[in-house]
Amino acid sequence: MEHDPRRYRTPLWVDWCPGCGNYGILQAVTETLAELGLPPEKTAIVSGIGCSGKTPHYVYANGVHTLHGRAIPYATGIKLARPELTVIVEGGDGDLLGIGAGHFVALGRRNIDLTVILHNNQVYGLTKGQASPTLPYGVKTKSLPKPNIQDMINPLALAIASGYTFVARSYALDIKHLKSVLKEAIRHRGAAFIDVLQPCVTYNNVYTVHFYRKALYRIEDEEPDWDPIVRSPDEETEKKAAALARAQEWGRRIPLGIFYVNKTRSPFEHRIAARNPLYAEHPPANRLSREPQQQPPYTIEEVMSIFKDRLVKVKTRNARRSGIPSSRDRSPEES
Amino acid sequence: MEHDPRRYRTPLWVDWCPGCGNYGILQAVTETLAELGLPPEKTAIVSGIGCSGKTPHYVYANGVHTLHGRAIPYATGIKLARPELTVIVEGGDGDLLGIGAGHFVALGRRNIDLTVILHNNQVYGLTKGQASPTLPYGVKTKSLPKPNIQDMINPLALAIASGYTFVARSYALDIKHLKSVLKEAIRHRGAAFIDVLQPCVTYNNVYTVHFYRKALYRIEDEEPDWDPIVRSPDEETEKKAAALARAQEWGRRIPLGIFYVNKTRSPFEHRIAARNPLYAEHPPANRLSREPQQQPPYTIEEVMSIFKDRLVKVKTRNARRSGIPSSRDRSPEES
Amino acid sequence: MSMDKPPPPLMALIGGPQGAGLETSAQVLTVAYATLGYRVLASREYHSNIIGRHSYILLGVDPARVPRGHRYPVDVASFMDAESVFTHYKDVDRGSIVFYDSDVDNVSLERIVSMETETKRRLRRELEELGVEPTVVGVTKYMKSMGVEVVGFSYRGLLSSLRREYGIGYAEARRYISMVVAASVAKLTGLSLEELEEGLRYRFRSRPALVERNMAVARRVYSHLGNVAQIALPEPQEPPDHYMVMTGNEAVAIGKAVAGVGLQAYYPITPAQDESFYMEAHEDQTGIVVFQAEDELAAIAVATGAALTGARAATATSGPGFDLMIEGVGWACINEAPVAVTLYQRGGPSTGLPTRGSQEDLLDAAFAGHGECPRIVVASWSHEEALTDAVEAQNLAEEYQIPVIHLLDKFLANSVATLPPPMTTSFQIRRGSIEPRPGSDYRRFALPGPVSPRAFIGDAVMWYTGDEHDEYGHITEEPETRIAMVKKRFAKLDEAARNIPEEGVRLHLYPEDADPSGLDMLIHSWGTAARVTAEAVDMLRRRGLRAALVRVHYFSPYPSRLLSSIAAEAHQAGARLVNVEHNYTAQAAKIAAMKSGVVFDTHVLKYTGRPIYIDELVEALMAIHEKGLKEVHLGHGA
């Protein structure tokens, strides 16, 4: 494995608008993959639909550009079937928190080992700049005919309430910060979420580079002994509350950093393994071999044994009369 | 209008299991409608699919039994089209927080004046007792082959994070408490949410009447000066944090009561009215008359005026040459 | 029994309120018959609620083969409650035996609160027309007057002695009612107590104490029925050593295990859910990951994601869930992802009749989804085929890298049949073209296709997108590539059509050796309706009518050529072309017209959610033959 970041870029022309914040996220992602030395074939970038949704095509790793809102379930299937993979979800704010909000919430509940990167530009970029669920009430971007009449979703609060065990915020143009958070997120075993503030130069003239330059600060700069990590279950309530309180801040000042990490909850893959003893060694992707033609995994006897709860031994009246041992002696449960 | 609670029950046989908590919720709802004197024809009960989904059929008021997970959007359409109505959503935990979680979150963002009652029995009742999103990790009800491997969603935290402006919890068998909370919720102008703990006698042998009898307490009993109401915007962060902290409690002790009320955010209907001057007087339901045959709402001149941004006055070369006044004198914007 | 009383030779009906143990009764009986070597088909009708509404099970018992359907009147009926008596009084006739609770004799129709208003209204009208008093005793009298043997038994008497004897409460005692019902049917069909006990020991294999108590109940029933004439069952023919007694849901679950499925993602919905529950219950032995998704949008996505890594992946649902999956089916289609959807049809539209059956989703399965999405559509007609098709669905999905819709219905899903254990040696796992060593220039969608060698995420690097794409999987809008990719995707169906024979695979003629040019009637059908039709064909033939069934098994790739040649031959010979389906719009006939130009313009249709019964079907077909009717709508079944 070379650790050359260019190795993680495909030669495709990137068709985002010049100046788009997505370029920063793309750079941070490819450099992080390189620095972590993640083999491209063991890595999958899964996206929904939107400007952000095109990211996988620009990364030299497995790329799965799915349906609007459904990146998380596709990523779930990939990860559960082949738990050795590093799976990263990239989605827009409309994609993950609008049409995909149900899946976003469900992932929190499961704590699957995925890293979810929110390209948060407060608009539906690809469909020409409508308000997304993260645009605050009363804001009018240049793409809107009138000010937004919906309140904003706070992605961090929603992630914490949903059960994500790693919750952070970074900024598309602060590549160093984004990379460091991203590394932590990928290393974290469980559902990790990063809210990445991403300027959209074409439609969002409110949350601009200029705006963010003034508003952003790092939590640690304000609260030097900030420790978001839950190390034992009894710390959970308090740390969650602190994280939620900090997450409320949105306006003239916007905090960046890691808000909440819970290391006490087991990732879903472990939970499956605990109840499915074959999972660890034979995850779904490896249940069959790569041979084009093969035998079924079970013999007829194995089928009869596995599904013995449906097995009935026949003992006809003739047999009974002729004194052949009653099936009582070999009940299904014993066979 | 008679205020006789029986007036709000239909003569149908209720086909819930004997002992089901839903009977309590049904009683509380019908009595509340009676006590508030809400005219049945001006009231709509909207449900999803599940045992809980059958509620509308038992209430003598408009009943709309919709699709699994979609009660909130149907209720939204009804309310926006006819804002004078009182619209109540009843849904199961699978319905509202599983398949319908995206709509649940979206309603918070909009603060539409709906009252959402969660029939929280921690299982998918109608489909025979699978774990719902509110069943805690590790719990095994009698309907499950193995303990639950998903974490629970905290409905209160999710509602608060999503932006609901009235958030409470009550208990299906404490009809007095439920009625009092329900009245507040209906009176509240904005998105109101009540998590109603509802024993399912058939599938859930963990969260039983017996369990709840011991675990439930009222917030005010523990914290007599509990005041969940945000009366000015600057109280919001603090009250929200307090509500979220209290909402975390789930286990041997479970709080009931009103967790959070925000009176400073305007309901969606007002926001529409603010940008659509015809809304208050001519909401969608009243734009046409009840006449089977009628004229279109606009004359040709009105169409030309409303859509004048697409109007072009023809001025042929002949006309130009013959000196007829140039269309410059009557540009579309002036017409 | 009249000469042409159709097989199966024994038909029993047991009825009672939902949640009162009817399934236990049926299981005990089914296993008892199976242990003796009989083939059984047991089908359940139930309401979409949990407890209290009326429910009933029809059991067909046959010495030679699994019954292909049910018929009325039944030979034996055993009822738990008054509602059952009212509901089924017309399902018995001269020679039938009815067993019921004599304590409810005085219950009137009006007092049955759990009965639907509409049903009550219909029954009130019927009884009035017959001049029958609307009470249980009135109805039993009527039955007797029709030649039915009616036997009462005091359930209350039994219950109070059980409460005394075991020191148990009323609710617990009531659980033994299911045994009363089972024992009554067993006794009336000639099973010895010991033979009945086989069923009980299967049922309560983990709680042997219950066997004893239930046997005590059975003995009470047996002695009460000591003098009643029994219905004699012919000896079973060549029974196997073992049966597997399974529902259609379970047959599919076992098929998926045999096929090597690694992950099943689902969201619960009637009547699909039991398949996933059954898989989940065996997770620790099969290793299959059974994943309960948050909705069906997610279920298909999770399954498809898994498929991209090389897992065999599946999902199962019914109509409403399929609606939500269809965008995902389109994604799988353009991405040539092998994913199999098991679609159990129930009564629609919308929530419709959620616990009743239908064949209403065929056009949906074939054409839903925007854009043009080639897919394979296969419809099973029996439990055995449900299992083999579940295996084949996985094979076809991987061989052609295409979504496969496996159509079943509630009738199959929720009915229990006795099958020989699946001969796994006769199954093959065919994974299609796999790239053994994908290089760094691997092209997932290498042209011209139709099947590009597959590599898996985790073994190589590749791209997938719902957009039209180039060979690598990167988005393109170039017209030339677009044309090539559309053709590549549709060529899969052409190739499948070349490889999968029409005769005997995509299309079945029954009897197999029927000569289309010597027919009075060619009947077109599919799925469980076709299976009942096969039975009807036998009966019509016994009556001298030269009938044959043409059964469509694959709706895509469609057996156009063979169907049109058979139909043309039959038509030319003057045969009537008749279509039998469980829907209102004759969907399979529409596809026949569309895909092979064959017009079946005489229809037997049913859409009440209850199965098509052999007797009503035979009657309809005879009426068509004799009176030239063009359309008959069936309605039997409570």
Added chain:
Amino acid sequence: MSMDKPPPPLMALIGGPQGAGLETSAQVLTVAYATLGYRVLASREYHSNIIGRHSYILLGVDPARVPRGHRYPVDVASFMDAESVFTHYKDVDRGSIVFYDSDVDNVSLERIVSMETETKRRLRRELEELGVEPTVVGVTKYMKSMGVEVVGFSYRGLLSSLRREYGIGYAEARRYISMVVAASVAKLTGLSLEELEEGLRYRFRSRPALVERNMAVARRVYSHLGNVAQIALPEPQEPPDHYMVMTGNEAVAIGKAVAGVGLQAYYPITPAQDESFYMEAHEDQTGIVVFQAEDELAAIAVATGAALTGARAATATSGPGFDLMIEGVGWACINEAPVAVTLYQRGGPSTGLPTRGSQEDLLDAAFAGHGECPRIVVASWSHEEALTDAVEAQNLAEEYQIPVIHLLDKFLANSVATLPPPMTTSFQIRRGSIEPRPGSDYRRFALPGPVSPRAFIGDAVMWYTGDEHDEYGHITEEPETRIAMVKKRFAKLDEAARNIPEEGVRLHLYPEDADPSGLDMLIHSWGTAARVTAEAVDMLRRRGLRAALVRVHYFSPYPSRLLSSIAAEAHQAGARLVNVEHNYTAQAAKIAAMKSGVVFDTHVLKYTGRPIYIDELVEALMAIHEKGLKEVHLGHGA
């Protein structure tokens, strides 16, 4: 121009990168022509990205009627950049005039980064075969050699003088390129500066300062082109006083306003979204509530909920969104809720070609959804009809209490046409049966139907459920009621079929007075493909081929009777039956076979996402006529 060079008499093409102002150019030109009284059809092709990929617009200008399609070669082409030159060099021919940026002369094909790899590969191959150097200058030389007049203009020169003059930056100066393009086409087609200015003043009516600056640019272009020969446009015929210059999206939006729609719920998706945006922009004047839902599952539910209160309610989407709506369509169906879905077809399957057009969603619109769900399906073929059908969709939805799917496509949605303002006096609002004074025993689903008098939530008490239900809307599973309700719902289509004439409404014959028994060729088509076909029919007739078009307007209720009688007559007279569609599987022909037994077995198909062009269609039809081809796939268009 050759004798049979088809109308429209003027065809212009303008090309450049997305986001560079091409739509401004087109709007300025369209309004300028319209002001003079010409009819215009302007169609845009663009990629699914925001900025930078190649995009182009075809403008057809006609003195007598709105062009029914576009054709190649174009008469005038004006290009913003080098990519356009490469992309369109084959779209011009002898007699055409090309205007381009002479500063890009040395740009080579390889340097165009925004061009798709596949397209570049194709062009490289083409140029190599022609022996043309792959640079702009090489290509312009080639064009000249073919008899094209090629005029270069230094954009850089213009831009630097603008920057100097106005003290503006490079990016701002570049915005004036759109004016260069507009002015070049205007000048080459004989518009005076003053005439061009009409378009500019419309475009910048709220920013008059921009008009002046743009006119300065126009003057530079005009003077540069002083000597180039112009294409003369015939005088416009009987122009109206006003045109409304609108897209198909806007036509539907205006239609909905005229129909009295009260609420439109939508979720943004190409190419549907502009309809809702346009409605939203006029919300304060119409009072229509335009509601941006969180997804399409919600959009249809919100619209349906609104409909239950008596509002006229609508939604608009394209394929992927329709997939998500289909469960809601089923709910509306069983609840007899009037809801109209405007479905704009784009290239599929899945995300497919999201900004390109198709006719791929017909079978989906007709058959998607589980269970059996009667619906009305109507497909518009022109802007004018898009508007009237939008009104009619609302009327039919309420008259029959049924969901209506209004099918359009991206070609119609995103193209601009000049229409007379809609004569609202010719429209009628028909709300169907309304219960004036619903009592306390009101039955929303009173039998026998098919249309029960409607009351609204807020005026009375009623129940709705997705389950099968009784007359009150309460759940029932009683077979008799089930049968009555299924029949009630389907009787709506029978009634609609009785009331809506086949001739001239559900089906159109073109020319209207064509005699089916005197034809060489009967061509079956629908939607925008049919509109292009009408143009082709005129041309074929001019060439002496007796052709006629049969255009299906309503796919449900289907004009079975009339279609089969016309087809039979034509067939008998020896006419060839040909089908023209913008899809791969000939969907409308499949429906014709299914619903009227008519087999169109010769097909002209296109599925590249680009519109069917008049010239390629005429050529294909001639080839079919002359060589007896059975299937022609069209591929023209960059």
